Amino acid sequence: MDDEWNAQAQGGRRLKPGQHVIISLRRMIAEGSFRPGERIAEIATAEALGVSRMPVRTALRALEAEGLVEKLGARGYAARSISAADIHGAIEVRGVLEGLAARRLAVRGLTPAEDARFAACLAEGEAIFAKGTLAQGDVDRFHDYNLAFHNLLVEASGNPSIGQALERNDHLPFASAVALALENEPADEFAHLHSAHRDHLAVIAAIRLGDAPAAERGMAEHARAALGSERLFQRFR
Amino acid sequence: MDDEWNAQAQGGRRLKPGQHVIISLRRMIAEGSFRPGERIAEIATAEALGVSRMPVRTALRALEAEGLVEKLGARGYAARSISAADIHGAIEVRGVLEGLAARRLAVRGLTPAEDARFAACLAEGEAIFAKGTLAQGDVDRFHDYNLAFHNLLVEASGNPSIGQALERNDHLPFASAVALALENEPADEFAHLHSAHRDHLAVIAAIRLGDAPAAERGMAEHARAALGSERLFQRFR
DNA sequence: AAATTCATTATTGGATCCAATAACGATTCA
DNA sequence: TGAATCGTTATTGGATCCAATAATGAATTT
Secondary structure (H helix, E strand, C coil), rough: CCCCHCCECCCCEEHHHHHHHHHHHHHHHHHCCCCEEEEEEEHHHHHHHHHHHHHHHHHHHHHHHCCCCCCCHHCCCCEEECHHHHHHHHHHHHHHHHHHHHHHHHHCCCCCHHHHHHHHHHHHHHHHHHHCCCCCHHHHHHHHHHHHHHHHHHHCCHHHHHHHHHHHCCCCCCCCCCCCCCCCCCCHHHHHHHHHHHHHHHHHHHHHHCCCHHHHHHHHHHHCCCCCCCHHHCCCC | CCCHHHCCECEEEEEEEEHHHHHHHHHHHHHHCCCCCCEEEEHHHHHHHHHCHHHHHHHHHHHHHHCCEECCCCCCEEEECCCHHHHHHHHHHHHHHHHHHHHHHHHCCHHHHHHHHHHHHHHHHHHHCCCCCCCCHHHHHHHHHHHHHHHHHHCCCCCCCHHHHHHHHHHHCCCCCCCCCCCCCCCHHHHHHHHHHHHHHHHHHHHCCCCCEEEEEEEEHHHHHHHHCCHHHCCCC
């Protein structure tokens, strides 16, 4: 267990080899370290990562369940090839699921505690865009705000099945709610990210008005906005 | 490996111990053999099933990913308690996902091959109800027809993410498309099952007309029809 | 009586090894 | 030349065992 793996500790606590393995494999898959179809074998991967086969086997099973790798029968595993159509479909699924979450909230209304949480969340978004431009750190800040917004929406919906259905998407590159297909310097992304923030404001406004169709449609369109990014499809043709 | 496990062979081919284990555990969970919260430990389960810990560990990991069990940290696993609200939410998620599948088909239309496959599938349904009553074997026959219809709809939609998002539901009791909350003798279930079949006919008619809103709404309402069964909620209060 | 400490136990994670099986490539036959 | 067969290799599945750690209950202290 070398320094790189120690550096992967989270919350100041060292991760177990099994956790390291799955994090490493996810990153390698996301970075395109494996060509689609290229074999990922337990033994070779264990040797490369300096662990025994057990944590690699466990990790590959989990990644298979997440749809990031597919089993080649007795021949090991392979990174799943992801097409632009796959991304398109995953975003569409995200749209209807988050739309359902928004509709549920609009139908039954927000509790005062929920309303306060959404208000605090959106205030963070307002703060990010208040000065009319983005600094370097603001992209990470927006990332955190965006993730918090989507997680809160799903949690507040009161239907855990929505979050469970979204779990696959959360691991698929660019289909996750936090996928940010940035193509330019942060300062040039102001309009792009600000548009996403305005979508958030519009959806919560519709929820507060009890306008279920508008809330649902707003979230579905918000998800589809990700499809407009050119870089999204360069990698997956 | 006793006769019971040999009897679990599928397709005339003996299953591996790992496959037996996960099938056995799924059945025990579905049958309520474990009380919610009751510990399911690797060692005790392995002894009970006559295998080593390895296939049990693999199976428990998979069942955790499916949402049927939850990890108790270093204390093992427990069958996840499922409430009526959980079932309600899962059915709602199924409704929007299958509604999305129906909408996609209505928007882009059916190919002649797809239309033929749907026609053949629905003809099987027509045959089941043609004589105006149900025989004993007709419930299994309807089960197979129903499963084929839902699978074909998702497959024909051309969006694999819909099927992937539905995978969790497929393992949740009563949330699966093939959940049949039968409460009476087969002959008495004619109206119930026939209504489901007529829903299928209406959805395909809407798809053929290119009426995307009607197709989507029809599938969502078809999923919600499962909520009307009284026995659905007896078990999960 | 309540809180704290400590020893023990139960449990999972991982390492190692062997068995079983599928896949592959070379050889042989028609 | 193509098909079939066979031997070899690569790979995963599972068994066994040990290490690490969390949980539990008893004993001690306040």
